[in-house]
Amino acid sequence: MSRRVVSLVVDPVSCDGHGVCAELFPERIHLDPWGFPLISGEEIPRHLLDHAHRAVESCPRLALLLSERRIAG
Numbered sequence: 336m337s338r339r340v341v342s343l344v345v346d347p348v349s350c351d352g353h354g355v356c357a358e359l360f361p362e363r364i365h366l367d368p369w370g371f372p373l374i375s376g377e378e379i380p381r382h383l384l385d386h387a388h389r390a391v392e393s394c395p396r397l398a399l400l401l402s403e404r405r406i407a408g
Contacts, residue, residue: 338405343376344374345398347398352369360389
């Protein structure tokens with residue numbers, strides 16, 4: 336049996352540092368001193384997935400992505 340693991344990824348080339356993602360998903364996204372997102376890459380718990388989706392969909396540069404992988408377990 337495998338389980339789904341979802342995490343956030345930022346494309347640093349596309350990101351302009353608007354900071355919208357951190358406002359919408361402060362549980363997992365923090366900003367550096369210049370306003371660019373710092374993402375730990377941790378798994379997004381099921382109860383926070385709606386927040387993650389909203390942050391991804393609201394990114395003005397489409398630089399934030401959800402990465403999904405399956406792991407055996």
